[in-house]
Amino acid sequence: MPELPEVETIKNDLSAEILHKKILFIELRLKKIVKNDPSFFKKVLIGAKFRALERCGKLMIFSLGNGQFLLIHLKMTGQLIFRNKKQVIAGGHSDTVFNFDLPNKYSHLVFVFEDKSKLFFNDLRQFGYARIVDKNQLEQIKQRFGMDPLDSRFTLKYFRNLLKKRTGNLKAFLLNQSIIAGLGNIYADEILFEAKILPMRKVTNLTIGEISLLHKSIRKIIMKAIKYRGTTFNTYVDSAGRRGDFLKFLRVYKKEKKLCQRCAHVIKKIKVAGRGTRFCEYCQK
DNA sequence: CTTCTTGTTACTGA
DNA sequence: ATCAGTAACAAGAA
Numbered sequence A: 001m002p003e004l005p006e007v008e009t010i011k012n013d014l015s016a017e018i019l020h021k022k023i024l025f026i027e028l029r030l031k032k033i034v035k036n037d038p039s040f041f042k043k044v045l046i047g048a049k050f051r052a053l054e055r056c057g058k059l060m061i062f063s064l065g066n067g068q069f070l071l072i073h074l075k076m077t078g079q080l081i082f083r084n085k086k087q088v089i090a091g092g093h094s095d096t097v098f099n100f101d102l103p104n105k106y107s108h109l110v111f112v113f114e115d116k117s118k119l120f121f122n123d124l125r126q127f128g129y130a131r132i133v134d135k136n137q138l139e140q141i142k143q144r145f146g147m148d149p150l151d152s153r154f155t156l157k158y159f160r161n162l163l164k165k166r167t168g169n170l171k172a173f174l175l176n177q178s179i180i181a182g183l184g185n186i187y188a189d190e191i192l193f194e195a196k197i198l199p200m201r202k203v204t205n206l207t208i209g210e211i212s213l214l215h216k217s218i219r220k221i222i223m224k225a226i227k228y229r230g231t232t233f234n235t236y237v238d239s240a241g242r243r244g245d246f247l248k249f250l251r252v253y254k255k256e257k258k259l260c261q262r263c264a265h266v267i268k269k270i271k272v273a274g275r276g277t278r279f280c281e282y283c284q285k
Numbered sequence B: 001c002t003t004c005t006t007g008t009t010a011c012t013g014a
Numbered sequence C: 001a002t003c004a005g006t007a008a009c010a011a012g013a014a
Helices: A004-018 A038-045 A085-090 A135-143 A156-164 A170-175 A185-194 A208-227
Strands: A023-028 A052-056 A059-063 A068-073 A078-083 A107-113 A118-123 A129-134 A267-272 A275-280
Touching: A004 A052, A004 A059, A004 A078, A004 A208, A023 A038, A038 A129, A068 A078, A068 A135, A129 A135, A156 A208, A170 A185, A170 A275, A185 A208, A185 A275
Parallel strands: none
Antiparallel strands: A023 A107, A052 A059, A059 A068, A068 A129, A078 A118, A107 A118, A267 A275
16 A cells, blocks of 8 residues: 555655656546546646656645646555656566566556656556646645654644644544545554554543654654655555565564564454554553 | 455544 | 544455
8 A cells, every 4th residue: 555655755766757758648548547537637738747746645746837736646556657768668578677567457547758758557446546736726635634744843742732632543543644644554553563552542641751652653664664665565566666675674564463573462453443453462552 | 255455535423 | 623433436365
């Protein structure tokens, strides 16, 4: 599942490949993946160039420099894969960097650039989307997102204030994109394990020490996951089709029935806030 | 065959 | 206003 670290990795890598290249052609293979009228979508993009790439939570924002912006959300199984002219010509076989043919049956949208390089938007479950918005719509959408954990304004003081306004459980709090933007099921569970706090705890009865540790853990886990280029469980790959390396650092996500690396008790899995939630009932308090 | 998975939105009722 | 719970979306894994 692309969460903040995965989207950040794709954003950074793609920025080095696609900026300032003219878009020659748009191949829309599955209409529902685009949330605009298809002819409007193509009209805005063809002939335009991506001027900047940014990330808001798990949402990618491609600035077109003409007052319009392309939004792409990968949801659970979306991929954005870039291939240069040489790779496009070679197909999927001859290059060790990537190991599958494109387009494949999950390639719903393809951007063709003037240098014959291509950007493929793949999505197995078709939950992801692409959408063109103008500046006003973009500002409205951005307002719905909470603080980015990497933002310098995400201080302990700020975090303590966020918690004060809430009453629910911690898992739901961490997953709520309008409070903190970018955390999903994998990193929420990993953060709570790191902070040694149970996911079903109410945000109202955390001690000062727990709040401080939780704040530290959010930044620590997210920064480490970015360093290792995200977590590949099923479909996630970066823009070159490579896997993320954070899988080997997971300590609770998909570790149910295995032994806790900290205390050797069995990792449990239950439903919290409607989501599969993994934790150690012994060393998380 | 059924159940589960997951990000987000929409809807219900409390 | 906020929260908990659930359905919806889709397709594959178990």
